[in-house]
Amino acid sequence: MNKEIFAALSALEQENHIDKEILIDKIKQGIMKAIKRDYPMSEHITVDIDPDNNKFEMKLQKEVMDVMYVDDPDNEIWIGEAKEYDPNVNVGDWVDIPLDPARFGRVAAQNAKQSIKHDIKDYEKARLIEQYQDKEREVVSAVVQKVEPGTLNAIVTIDKNEVYFIRKEQIPGEVLKAGDMIKVYVAGIANSEKRQPVIRISRTQREFVKRLFEIEVPEIADGTVEIKAISRVAGARSKIAVISKDPNVDAVGACIGPKKSRITAVVNELNGEKIDVITYSEDPAEFIAKSLAPAEVIRVDLLEDLVEGEKIQKRCQVIVPNNQLSLAIGNKGQNAKLAAGLTGYKIDILPEVPVQDEE
Numbered sequence: 001m002n003k004e005i006f007a008a009l010s011a012l013e014q015e016n017h018i019d020k021e022i023l024i025d026k027i028k029q030g031i032m033k034a035i036k037r038d039y040p041m042s043e044h045i046t047v048d049i050d051p052d053n054n055k056f057e058m059k060l061q062k063e064v065m066d067v068m069y070v071d072d073p074d075n076e077i078w079i080g081e082a083k084e085y086d087p088n089v090n091v092g093d094w095v096d097i098p099l100d101p102a103r104f105g106r107v108a109a110q111n112a113k114q115s116i117k118h119d120i121k122d123y124e125k126a127r128l129i130e131q132y133q134d135k136e137r138e139v140v141s142a143v144v145q146k147v148e149p150g151t152l153n154a155i156v157t158i159d160k161n162e163v164y165f166i167r168k169e170q171i172p173g174e175v176l177k178a179g180d181m182i183k184v185y186v187a188g189i190a191n192s193e194k195r196q197p198v199i200r201i202s203r204t205q206r207e208f209v210k211r212l213f214e215i216e217v218p219e220i221a222d223g224t225v226e227i228k229a230i231s232r233v234a235g236a237r238s239k240i241a242v243i244s245k246d247p248n249v250d251a252v253g254a255c256i257g258p259k260k261s262r263i264t265a266v267v268n269e270l271n272g273e274k275i276d277v278i279t280y281s282e283d284p285a286e287f288i289a290k291s292l293a294p295a296e297v298i299r300v301d302l303l304e305d306l307v308e309g310e311k312i313q314k315r316c317q318v319i320v321p322n323n324q325l326s327l328a329i330g331n332k333g334q335n336a337k338l339a340a341g342l343t344g345y346k347i348d349i350l351p352e353v354p355v356q357d358e359e
Helices: 002-016 020-038 101-133 206-216 251-256 258-269 284-291 322-329 331-343
Strands: 045-050 055-065 076-078 094-098 139-147 154-158 161-165 181-190 198-202 225-233 237-244 274-279 299-308 311-320 345-351
Touching (some): 020 045, 101 181, 139 161, 139 206, 154 198, 161 198, 206 225, 225 251, 225 331, 237 251, 237 331, 251 274, 258 274, 274 284, 284 311, 284 345, 331 345
Parallel strands (some): 237 274
Antiparallel strands (some): 225 237, 299 311
């Protein structure tokens, strides 16, 4: 029986990645609860588990008395009966009463199992939260294990933990396959008392782009170049505004890298998503003009803020050459939308020469 118990203990240790000493303590607590259900009035119960010496013992302890009919039979024992367990015992000593695991019966064994299972789940939950707390809002590597054919939701492994990766957080247009190595942004940990913690991962959030640049560009990682703003339409295009704190370092050039190596690495991770890197300016008009790249801008007029209740909407009007109007607005308004997200301004784009309606 001991061999079976310790084989099961070893399996639990490997399956749950729990330190053996912690697991043994959890099992002891579970068995103690089960024994207490069978012996509710017993005050002295011990469980000894020692896998190194193949030792597994459960016992009650009772005080040895000199009367045959003791007042508290759950915790006291007559010396005549006590000597059956220990011939050398004396009145006033404590004698060990071994318990046979078979005496628990099916119900007690099931109670112990459920208690241990509950404790292990609690431990796993605490371990998972602790493991991912330092990864929250960071980029980590993940391996795709499975992709559901119907929903295209995926299961990925991160540090040997399986994490559910829903389709809407995947980059539009990308096709994940089992075995793919990808990077994901740990957006947060949803923790509930009743359920296992849920690790929320994403490849669509703009913070994902920021973290990728921090990984690829040393000047961003060391603080020489700062990312001031990011705007993104996942799967299509991102705009990123950067500024250098060192006059000798070109912020845009640092992000692009030698032979475009750095920005290419980010673009490849984003499944080919286009990225515009522009220089940030404290001058709103200059910043707005740059944000509409690759379109040329003739003039930016800042308008009075629009106040709607407690919300304040900054506004501007941008004049562009007639042949740049479509480029400035972009396909389905995408370029204008990204520029607005980058600058925080509502941008009205007008042609240099108003187009006359044909009669």
